[in-house]
């Protein structure tokens with residue numbers, strides 16, 4: 271059976287680094303390059319930060335749910351909150367779109383997720399909140415695979 | 423995150439160490455504003471060679487500094503980002519307001 275993880279974290283800023291590191295560690299199973307790991311860390315950081323900043327505005331308490339699994343040569347990641355959700359998802363996904371002008375936000379979060387990952391889906395959850403689904407294919411390195419086979 | 427300020431002639435080199443994200447953005451912003459004003463330098467170079475991670479919070483900080491100092495005689499430059507940070511900077515169009523400088 272393929273591997274998976276499920277993590278629930280309180281939506282506080284200092285968990286941003288923890289969340290992206292957890293998913294990056296999990297992805298190591300697929301033997302990613304340094305650059306691929308950087309892509310995954312950045313995309314996860316964007317989604318998690320959005321839960322904290324936008325999903326639960328004004329510092330209201332809430333949880334971030336992170337789920338990830340391995341699908342063939344790809345990592346599949348779901349990041350969800352139970353916060354306010356998004357009224358117009360299509361508009362929110364556009365480059366430079368932000369509802370937080372006064373706070374020096376760039377509006378580039380979804381654009382970065384979309385560019386760095388192979389798949390990005392954004393949907394409101396029943397009962398409130400947002401769910402972001404991402405996937406990235408990490409071509410397994412042939413050298414490592416055959417080394418495993420000869421060792422076994 | 424640690425920040426090193428190094429002023430020589432008309433240039434201030436600002437080296438950022440570690441990870442720049444939403445949790446560190448506020449204190450980074452305050453430190454940059456204070457030190458850029460104090461230095462009165464004509465050129466500010468952000469040295470990203472020691473920056474291991476940055477997400478779009480960093481773009482917010484950079485664009486914010488550009489806007490804040492737009493009325494003053496100071497230009498901003500960027501040096502040595504890692505490949506992932508470089509992709510974010512390109513995607514956001516930052517290099518049109520803060521060109522890359524090659525430095526030793």
Ligand SMILES: Nc1ncnc2c1ncn2[C@@H]1O[C@H](COP(=O)(O)OP(=O)(O)O)[C@@H](O)[C@H]1O
Nearest residue numbers: 320321324325355362368369375376377379380
């Ligand atoms: N988890 C979320 N809950 C509620 N709104 C969100 C969430 N994530 C994103 N948004 C909305 O989508 C907009 C765009 O997000 P993003 O591209 O990351 O830019 P930024 O975070 O810089 O505003 C946000 O300004 C916000 O209005």
Ligand SMILES: [Mg+2]
Nearest residue numbers: 316320379380
């Ligand atoms: Mg964002």
